[in-house]
Amino acid sequence: MDIFLSKLLHLASLPAVVIIPGSFWAALITALCVSSGRMAKTTAKGLFKLWLIVVIPWVLVLGGTALLLHVSARQKFDALIAQKPSHMLISFEGKTNEISDRAVIDEFFHVATQSTHVMAHHSHAVSHVTLLFPETGYIYSLGRDSEYTNEFWFGWAGTARSGRDRLNVGASLGQLRSDELERWVTKYSPPANAGPDTNVR
Secondary structure: HHHHHHHHHHHHOOHHHHHHHHHHHHHHHHHHHHHOOOOOHHHHHHHHHHHHHHHHHHHHHHHHHHHHHHHHHHHHHHHHHHHHOEEEEEOOEEEEEEEHHHHHHHHHHHHHHHEEOOOOOOEEEEEEEEEOOOOOOEEEEEEEEOOOOOEEEEEEEEEEEOOOOOOEEEEEEEEEEEEHHHHHHHHOOOOOOOOOOOOEE
16 A cells, blocks of 8 residues: 555656646746737636646645555554564664664654654755664654754655565655754764674664
8 A cells, every 4th residue: 555655646746847837837828918918818717727627636636645645654653663673773874773772762762752843944854864673674764954953854764675565655754853852863873984884782
C-alpha cells in the first residue's frame, strides 16, 4: 500500500510543473483579452469552468494521497515505538554510530514525540542524519533546518530491504523544534571528522 501511495504521489506531483505556471499565464492572458474586448466574458467563464474541471480532481488526488501517506508514516512510527527496538544505526556524512542502548533509543522516541511541531516556513533542510532500525528495516531522516539549529525536518525515508520489499518513501512527519532533540542528535550522531568505522554505544 505504501509503495502504491508513494508512486501515486510522485505521479500526481508531475503535472504541477505544467499546471501551476500554465494556470498563471492562462489567467493573465485571459484577463488581458477580456479587458481589451478580444474575448467575451462568457467565453472566459467557460474557460474558468474547464480549468476547475481539470484542476479540482488533480488537487483532490494530490492532497488525498499525501494525507494517506502521512497517516501511514505516522502509524508506522507509532508501531515502531510500541515494538521497543533495541538497535539503531545513526548515520551522518558517510559515518555511522551503532546504538544498542535501549535507554538512548527510548530517549529519542520520547524527545521526538514531545517536540513542538512548527509550520513550514521559508527555509530548507540541511545536514541530514539518517536513523535505521535494523529490526524492522525502517529508515527515518532528520534534516537540520537552515535557519534554526534546534529545528529538524523529520520524515520516513522508507525501508532498507532488498528487491520488491525495498521502499523509498520520503513521507514527512513534520518539522520538529526542540532543544532536547538538538542535543540528542549532537551527542549521538557521528561527528563530521569521524573515521569511517562504526562506533558502538
